[in-house]
Amino acid sequence: MADAEISPAQSPSNRLEEILDASDRIEELSDSENDYEDMGSVTQEEQANIDYLESVRIPIIDELKTETSEVQDDTLEVVLPFLEGNPNDYPLNIFGIPQLQREKHIAFLKQALGDYPSGFALLDASRPWLVYWSLQGLSALYYDISQYRERVIHTFSLAQHPTGGYGGGFGQLPHLAATYAAILSLAMAGEIEAYESINRKNMWHYLGQMKQPDGGFTMAAGGEEDIRGAFCALVVMSLLHIPLELPPDAPARQHGLTSFTDGLGEWISKCQSFDGGMSAAPGNEAHGAYAFCGLGCLAIIGPPKETLNKYLNIDTLIHWLAARQCSPEGGYNGRTNKLVDGCYSHWVGGCWSIVEAATTSDMWNRSALTRYILSGCQFKRGGLIDKPGKRADAYHTCYNLAGLSATQHTYTYEATMQIDLGGSALDAPYYWKLDGVHEEGKVWDETDHIAEVHPIFVVPFKAAHACRKYFEEKEGF
Numbered sequence: 001m002a003d004a005e006i007s008p009a010q011s012p013s014n015r016l017e018e019i020l021d022a023s024d025r026i027e028e029l030s031d032s033e034n035d036y037e038d039m040g041s042v043t044q045e046e047q048a049n050i051d052y053l054e055s056v057r058i059p060i061i062d063e064l065k066t067e068t069s070e071v072q073d074d075t076l077e078v079v080l081p082f083l084e085g086n087p088n089d090y091p092l093n094i095f096g097i098p099q100l101q102r103e104k105h106i107a108f109l110k111q112a113l114g115d116y117p118s119g120f121a122l123l124d125a126s127r128p129w130l131v132y133w134s135l136q137g138l139s140a141l142y143y144d145i146s147q148y149r150e151r152v153i154h155t156f157s158l159a160q161h162p163t164g165g166y167g168g169g170f171g172q173l174p175h176l177a178a179t180y181a182a183i184l185s186l187a188m189a190g191e192i193e194a195y196e197s198i199n200r201k202n203m204w205h206y207l208g209q210m211k212q213p214d215g216g217f218t219m220a221a222g223g224e225e226d227i228r229g230a231f232c233a234l235v236v237m238s239l240l241h242i243p244l245e246l247p248p249d250a251p252a253r254q255h256g257l258t259s260f261t262d263g264l265g266e267w268i269s270k271c272q273s274f275d276g277g278m279s280a281a282p283g284n285e286a287h288g289a290y291a292f293c294g295l296g297c298l299a300i301i302g303p304p305k306e307t308l309n310k311y312l313n314i315d316t317l318i319h320w321l322a323a324r325q326c327s328p329e330g331g332y333n334g335r336t337n338k339l340v341d342g343c344y345s346h347w348v349g350g351c352w353s354i355v356e357a358a359t360t361s362d363m364w365n366r367s368a369l370t371r372y373i374l375s376g377c378q379f380k381r382g383g384l385i386d387k388p389g390k391r392a393d394a395y396h397t398c399y400n401l402a403g404l405s406a407t408q409h410t411y412t413y414e415a416t417m418q419i420d421l422g423g424s425a426l427d428a429p430y431y432w433k434l435d436g437v438h439e440e441g442k443v444w445d446e447t448d449h450i451a452e453v454h455p456i457f458v459v460p461f462k463a464a465h466a467c468r469k470y471f472e473e474k475e476g477f
């Protein structure tokens with residue numbers, strides 16, 4: 001079409017005005033004072049919750065309808081009644097919020113450690129995870145897990161591969177995710193028998209096979225290289241006090257690498273995306289769980305203040321992490337334009353301790369997350385969930401509880417702290433300490449209290465410390 005044929009209404013400037021002038025594209029949510037008018041009479045607690053929700057609502061939303069905006073609207077419709085009222089009729093804590101249903105969650109996790117119907121055979125490769133999530137969830141609820149020690153040792157003795165590392169069960173190929181969950185479970189089970197069931201020399205060789213010439217790690221032999229691999233490998237190395245030198249048969253040696261940490265910080269640095277988040281591998285979309293893996297990995301390589309500042313753009317990282325907290329839901333999503341989900345209570349909520357150790361404290365809304373977990377993520381029959389309407393599983397139970405713990409405690413990295421460990425490779429995670437309970441804006445009471453969780457290892461502090469100490473004191477493999 002020639003320029004002369006454009007009518008005034010179609011000219012570019014008019015077209016632009018048409019778009020910009022459309023003031024009804026933007027809607028003031030806070031205009032809708034009558035949102036709750038059909039709720040009937042509300043209790044004092046419900047009114048307090050409604051006032052709170054009004055105070056945290058994002059005032060402006062774009063009216064453009066997309067598939068994403070529609071599922072977000074649907075999600076709010078499902079979540080809001082749980083934040084406003086108490087549809088499950090739980091007893092309330094002194095802040096008018098549903099109490100933690102501790103006994104129900106304990107019963108759920110104990111069941112998760114039991115037998116499964118045949119349909120669960122598909123999950124066989126995830127068995128180490130089921131054990132880890134359940135043991136960590138129980139520990140967070142102050143439940144003594146020592147009764148499971150023998151079974152945990154037996155399970156992982158069978159899952160340990162003859163050439164090193166762990167698979168999902170007997171005869172399965174080793175995988176770093178299974179290995180990570182196995183080692184954390186054995187560390188939690190604790191004591192000599194559990195530690196001695198681990199073949200550390202084979203583990204050293206196995207991890208050497210995962211190290212890549214560009215600094216990262218694959219998840220399995222011939223498998224994908226991503227930031228989970230780096231984190232899982234470093235967690236295992238730190239807890240088991242594995243030598244930093246690559247074994248002689250590590251393929252990466254042929255490319256001039258000599259240490260497990262060669263090129264690792266630089267590789268993680270490349271996983272920071274343009275928007276400040278962290279992705280699975282360079283160039284991918286940022287994701288909450290990968291952010292935790294990346295930050296955790298850097299916090300194992302050295303003190304967070306050093307490593308985060310050296311390898312990441314912290315300003316954009318904070319911006320991205322903060323934008324993951326959904327409003328008014330209060331919980332976190334894992335990616336831009338995605339839905340709130342209880343498991344990110346840990347994957348994103350757990351990032352803050354590490355970031356705060358490198359910058360400044362109190363950068364996130366703990367009480368909003370507490371409300372989401374206690375009001376929205378407790379399944380009526382026990383266990384915790386992604387969001388109202390979903391069913392409980394051990395994964396969401398573990399990570400909601402870890403997130404709830406993060407809201408309740410403050411941890412600091414103290415480089416000058418006296419630790420009764422040798423002070424050698426990958427010992428940075430042992431300089432963390434619990435500062436105490438976070439009181440400001442608290443909306444939980446003693447009935448909702450969760451045990452402290454190590455900010456990097458996500459197991460009890462004692463378990464991580466005792467495991468490392470045992471292997472530091474052991475001579476040779």
Ligand SMILES: [Zn+2]
Binds near residue numbers: 341342343344386396
């Ligand atoms: Zn989830």
